[in-house]
Amino acid sequence: MPAILYRGSLLLGSMAVFATATLYFAGAFNRDAVTAPKFVDLQQGDTPHAGFRRAHAKGICITGNFESIGALSSYSIAEVFKKGSTPFYGRFSIAGNNPTAPDLKAPVRSLAFAVNSGTVDEWRVAMNTPPVMAVATPEAFFQQLQALSPDPITKQRDPEKITAFFKAHPESKAFNDWKADYVPANSFAAERYHSINAFYLHNELGDKQAVRWVARPHKATNNAAMLDTSSANALQQELASRLDQNAVKFDLIFTLAASNDDENNPTIPWPSDRQTINAGTLSIVSWHNQENAACGDANFDPLVLPQGMSATADPILRARGAVYAQSYRRRAKETLLGAKVSATNGGE
Numbered sequence: 001m002p003a004i005l006y007r008g009s010l011l012l013g014s015m016a017v018f019a020t021a022t023l024y025f026a027g028a029f030n031r032d033a034v035t036a037p038k039f040v041d042l043q044q045g046d047t048p049h050a051g052f053r054r055a056h057a058k059g060i061c062i063t064g065n066f067e068s069i070g071a072l073s074s075y076s077i078a079e080v081f082k083k084g085s086t087p088f089y090g091r092f093s094i095a096g097n098n099p100t101a102p103d104l105k106a107p108v109r110s111l112a113f114a115v116n117s118g119t120v121d122e123w124r125v126a127m128n129t130p131p132v133m134a135v136a137t138p139e140a141f142f143q144q145l146q147a148l149s150p151d152p153i154t155k156q157r158d159p160e161k162i163t164a165f166f167k168a169h170p171e172s173k174a175f176n177d178w179k180a181d182y183v184p185a186n187s188f189a190a191e192r193y194h195s196i197n198a199f200y201l202h203n204e205l206g207d208k209q210a211v212r213w214v215a216r217p218h219k220a221t222n223n224a225a226m227l228d229t230s231s232a233n234a235l236q237q238e239l240a241s242r243l244d245q246n247a248v249k250f251d252l253i254f255t256l257a258a259s260n261d262d263e264n265n266p267t268i269p270w271p272s273d274r275q276t277i278n279a280g281t282l283s284i285v286s287w288h289n290q291e292n293a294a295c296g297d298a299n300f301d302p303l304v305l306p307q308g309m310s311a312t313a314d315p316i317l318r319a320r321g322a323v324y325a326q327s328y329r330r331r332a333k334e335t336l337l338g339a340k341v342s343a344t345n346g347g348e
Contacts, residue, residue: 050338067283071279111193
C-alpha cells in the first residue's frame, strides 16, 4: 500500500475508533454503563473547584524540545520520531481535585505534554508514576474510586471498604506491589513517569508494534536539600530552582511487546527482558504558572495521536478520552461564565 494511502487509512481509522470509544463511554450504547459524566462527578467530589481539572487539578507548566535520535523511525512514520528537534509544552502535576493541595501529600505525580500541537501530527501524552493500573476496565476503576472516596460525613476513607475492594480484584497485585515499594522523589525531575497503557506504532509497510514507554530522569539528582518541605508548593518551587540553573531532561524509553504480551491489559507488567529503544530526550527549559500558560487550558487526551501511532483495544485507554473531554468541557464552561461575570462587574 502506498505510504500516502496508508497514512490516510490510519488517520480515518483512528478517528473512527476515537468516536466509537467516546460514544460507548458516554453511555450511548448501554444505559447502565459507567458514563463519563458519572466518572467526573465522582472525581470532582461534592464541592468542585470551578475552572480546574477534576483530576490532577494542581500543576505547573513547562516548555522545551523533544530531541529525537531517530531510533524509532523504522517502527513508525510519525514525524516526531524522525531525527530532529520538536518544540513541546507540557505540565507536571499531582493527583487530586484540589488546586491548592500540598505537593508532598499526593500519592501520584504526573507528566503530560503535547508535541506538534495544532497539526495532524500532534501527539498528546499523559503519564503517571505508577507503571500499571490496579484494574483493567472502566467499571472496575469506577468502583476503585468509589472505595477510595472519603465518607461524606466523616471526610475519612473507610479502610475496610478499600481492603474489600482490592481483595475482590486480585489483578491489582502488581499495582499494590509497586505502591508498597514506591518512595516519592524529592523532585518532579527525579521521578519516572509511565505511559501505563500500550499503543501501536505503524511503519510504512503497515507493520504494527505494541509499545509502552517511560520517561526516565536524565542524570537528575534527588537532592532533599533543595526541597522546602514546609511549603505547599514544594515540588513546584524545587523545579523552578532547578530550571534557573539547567535544563531538566528525560529519556523516552520505549518497550516493545513480544507476541505473548497482552497490550490490552494495563494491570500486567511486561517482562524486564523485553527489547527497549531510547527514542530521544525531552529537554525542559522553562516553567510557567498554569493560570498564564498554554498547559493550563490544554486537554492532554492520550487518544490524540499522530499518523504512525494508534490506540490499542485497552478499554481504560479508550475510556480516557471521553472522561478528559467531559472534565475539559466543565472547566471551560466555568471559566467562560466566570469571565462573563467579571466583565459584567467591570472586570473585578
